[in-house]
Amino acid sequence: MEFSIIMRNMSVLRQPTKPRFAKGQKVIIKPVNEGGITQRENSVNEFAGQTGEITNFYWINPREEQIFYIYRVKVGREKESKKEIVVYEDELQPALK
Numbered sequence: 001m002e003f004s005i006i007m008r009n010m011s012v013l014r015q016p017t018k019p020r021f022a023k024g025q026k027v028i029i030k031p032v033n034e035g036g037i038t039q040r041e042n043s044v045n046e047f048a049g050q051t052g053e054i055t056n057f058y059w060i061n062p063r064e065e066q067i068f069y070i071y072r073v074k075v076g077r078e079k080e081s082k083k084e085i086v087v088y089e090d091e092l093q094p095a096l097k
Helices: 039-045
Strands: 004-008 011-015 026-029 051-060 068-075 083-088 092-094
Touching (some): 026 068, 039 083
């Protein structure tokens, strides 16, 4: 990932690159394979292949020089059954019109 560096008060702050997806964007959920069956994997895979809409996103920085985007996506086939799930950026692909 690329980073922009800003100098303030003699310290270096690393800014994340822009997210790949934006609020309101339509995306397709990709299947998750975490190397074992987990509750999260089952929850996300329930919606694999479905189109959803980004409702919000966040970035986390667990280790220096590592930045990950996570997204809240509203998914579901019926209006009554729509729910929000949390997925990583690499578990999404843009929905083409």
